[in-house]
Amino acid sequence: MGKTVIRTAIDVGTIKVCTTVADVTDRSAVRVMGTGVVHSQGMHKGMVISIKEVKDSIRESVKIAEMSSGHKIDSAYVGVSGNHIGSLNNHRMVSISRNDRLVCRDDLKQVLESAQNIDVSSDKQLLHVIPRSYSLDGQPGMKNPVGMYGTRLDLETHIITAAVTSVKNLVKCVRGAKVDVEGLVFSSLASSEAVLTDHEKELGVILADIGGGTTDIAIYKEGSVCHTAVLPVGGYQLTRDISISLGLPTSVAEVAKRKYANVSEDISKEQKDPVSLSIENGYNIMHQDLYEVVKARMEEIIKLIVMEMPRSEYTNMVPTGLVLTGGTANLPGLPQMTQEMLQIPVRVGGPKEMEGLADSLYAPSYSTSVGLLMWGLRNDEEVVKLNGRKSLLSRLLFKLRRPARPEKKKPYDNDLAKGENHDTSNS
Numbered sequence: 001m002g003k004t005v006i007r008t009a010i011d012v013g014t015i016k017v018c019t020t021v022a023d024v025t026d027r028s029a030v031r032v033m034g035t036g037v038v039h040s041q042g043m044h045k046g047m048v049i050s051i052k053e054v055k056d057s058i059r060e061s062v063k064i065a066e067m068s069s070g071h072k073i074d075s076a077y078v079g080v081s082g083n084h085i086g087s088l089n090n091h092r093m094v095s096i097s098r099n100d101r102l103v104c105r106d107d108l109k110q111v112l113e114s115a116q117n118i119d120v121s122s123d124k125q126l127l128h129v130i131p132r133s134y135s136l137d138g139q140p141g142m143k144n145p146v147g148m149y150g151t152r153l154d155l156e157t158h159i160i161t162a163a164v165t166s167v168k169n170l171v172k173c174v175r176g177a178k179v180d181v182e183g184l185v186f187s188s189l190a191s192s193e194a195v196l197t198d199h200e201k202e203l204g205v206i207l208a209d210i211g212g213g214t215t216d217i218a219i220y221k222e223g224s225v226c227h228t229a230v231l232p233v234g235g236y237q238l239t240r241d242i243s244i245s246l247g248l249p250t251s252v253a254e255v256a257k258r259k260y261a262n263v264s265e266d267i268s269k270e271q272k273d274p275v276s277l278s279i280e281n282g283y284n285i286m287h288q289d290l291y292e293v294v295k296a297r298m299e300e301i302i303k304l305i306v307m308e309m310p311r312s313e314y315t316n317m318v319p320t321g322l323v324l325t326g327g328t329a330n331l332p333g334l335p336q337m338t339q340e341m342l343q344i345p346v347r348v349g350g351p352k353e354m355e356g357l358a359d360s361l362y363a364p365s366y367s368t369s370v371g372l373l374m375w376g377l378r379n380d381e382e383v384v385k386l387n388g389r390k391s392l393l394s395r396l397l398f399k400l401r402r403p404a405r406p407e408k409k410k411p412y413d414n415d416l417a418k419g420e421n422h423d424t425s426n427s
Contacts, residue, residue: 006033008065008076009372010058010174011187014043014213014236015327017057018369019065021073022356024377032356034069035369036061045213045232046081046187048169055176062177075180077376079187079368080127080170081214083232084163089132090115093154103136103145103153111155120161127167127186128160132224141222158225160186185375187368188216188228193378194371195325195349195364196220204318207349208305209367210328212236215301216368217308221317229308231301235328238297245293246285255279260287261294264333298331302338314344321345327365 004023011018019036038061042053062073092114094107116129134142136150145153167184174181191209192201201220209216215231238261243253256279275287305322306314321344324334329348339346350362351370361370 010076011079011369017061019061021069036064054173059177075182077183081187084166085230086161087228090157101149115157124161127162130158132156188218190371190375191367192218193374194351194367200320203320205320206318207323210326241297262332263295263337323349325349325364325367329364
């Protein structure tokens with residue numbers, strides 16, 4: 001039996017903060033030991049707007065996770081979202097000039113160095129540089145060309161960037177809760193790990209994680225991610241629409257959304273007479289009015305998701321369809337409405353089965369939380385770490401050297417957070 005190590009993931013969302021702790025012996029033996037879920041304060045559309053409130057929310061979530069797992073949390077993988085996230089696909093090529101024409105690791109190193117050598121504005125940083133596929137002398141689709149003959153090596157990568165200031169604010173909040181950031185992961189990539197199947201990724205699929213403040217998107221084709229994006233809309237906008245359109249306080253609109261919101265055509269058609277809904281504190285609304293407000297906003301979100309597709313003929317690009325996850329994906333009737341709109345398969349996805357995972361965490365709202373843990377286990381040599389002595393390139397090459405084994409990594413600490421220590425105020 002392999003060595004057991006502890007992994008922790010923290011999802012800092014607009015609505016909730018979820019800390020998940022698991023022990024790992026190998027990639028097929030992952031057991032969730034404990035979780036801590038609290039209401040999130042100080043976040044808006046996936047970004048920090050109050051350092052103190054976010055720090056306190058993280059501290060409370062970590063404390064609960066430590067109590068439920070019996071393990072002291074020192075470091076964690078952390079999700080990143082917000083409309084500051086950007087992405088692009090990049091192509092690079094190197095020549096194999098040696099007499100033997102054999103591709104070696106130095107050639108991979110050279111083409112990977114070229115791939116990450118892109119112009120990024122001073123306010124942005126690379127979050128992920130993900131190799132998609134290699135081509136050798138025009139032959140595409142190669143995953144590892146080392147040891148093969150050729151004269152030209154091409155590499156396709158998907159690159160994700162983030163705003164430096166947004167990342168620094170998030171890191172400061174986590175460190176203020178006395179937890180080191182072991183790695184940063186874009187939230188939709190994490191959700192993809194928890195929700196999508198290899199079959200879907202290979203044939204083509206679009207994942208839309210509709211959270212409280214944002215909708216995080218990842219499109220997969222031929223087994224790898226080819227497009228990512230963040231839409232600054234989510235469940236919070238749905239609550240605001242209900243509040244403004246129906247004249248309800250925000251807290252009452254949230255209750256109405258959770259108790260009665262739906263986009264099922266059948267429900268509205270079955271209502272022969274107008275139905276009044278009693279919410280709370282004496283507030284009443286008409287069921288049909290609520291239905292129309294909710295349906296209009298959700299149709300807009302679905303249209304925005306489709307607009308992120310690289311080309312208009314999305315039915316051919318993603319034959320396995322659209323997978324909805326995140327808390328808003330639980331809206332009754334949403335898969336049926338979306339399928340009628342897009343004419344592609346649509347399903348709601350939650351985290352895949354994992355040993356020790358509480359039944360409540362199989363809900364779509366916890367896809368990012370569980371996915372962060374899974375991404376850290378499977379890709380921990382690729383996630384961004386604040387350790388300047390370990391280059392992004394070396395982490396990419398790691399996958400080609402040997403299978404990754406779970407082992408404790410050094411905490412997140414590089415020039416990005418240089419000079420920032422644990423914030424001990426209000427502790």
